Amino acid sequence: MKLATWNVNSLNVRLGHVLDWLQANPVDALCLQELKLPDDKFPHEVLRAAGYHACWAGQKTYNGVAILSKTPPLDIQRNIPGYEDEQQRIIAATLTGPDGKPVRVVSAYCPNGQAVGSDKYAYKLDWFQALRGWLDEEIVRHPDLAILGDYNVAPADEDVHDPEAWAGGILVSDPERQAFRDLLELGFRDTFRLFDQPPRTFSWWDYRRLGFRRNAGLRIDHILATQDLAARCRECTVDKTPRGWEKPSDHAPVVATFHTA
């Protein structure tokens, strides 16, 4: 079973890339972030024609998340239960694995935080705390649970192209990294780090200053899996290919492959 995540930075602009990528990478589920479109503009018909069911939580201009899946999404949950938030950053659904076992999948667009110490930074940390509280319950209900998305946190210096330049800043500050570790401590693994990986593997590169060409990036898009699910993970990779296409998203897809029982 293959699960993937991709911050597309506008599904309107990137629909062609999504379809092309799915054609070449027919994953079982693809979590999307930053749709930047309202619910009624979600292109569910063209995705269905491409072989994918979908559930989504859209919003005009900003945010917005979706799960595209080969099997119909069940028990769809929008937002973090009990956490009042107009920003559409979470959607969850239960999918059916090739072996018939249910797998709970969450598509997450964690807040950016803008600048350490800002209001948006405080919101980011508060949001992570709410996410942790919810996942602490969700992990009990769903032994096979994966949280895929743009975490807007580079967990370690090896996930940063220039750790000295970024030290203490947004996306790498200690409280943000602690919030990420707090999620792991619930019983999740960062599937990317289950394996030997090429050094300087990133998932986002700044549009500015030719970030991609210089590989000046960060690894901020992650696939977290419960211990049970992680034990069946065979591979986790970043696909830089679409980052080289014309008018790319600034993020690349991350894909995790799971062995079925």
Next chain:
DNA sequence: ATGGCGTACACCGTACGA
């Protein structure tokens, strides 16, 4: 030290991302 680029909304510039 700043802004670089890209997207959305809608103004002809601003907000935001990371």
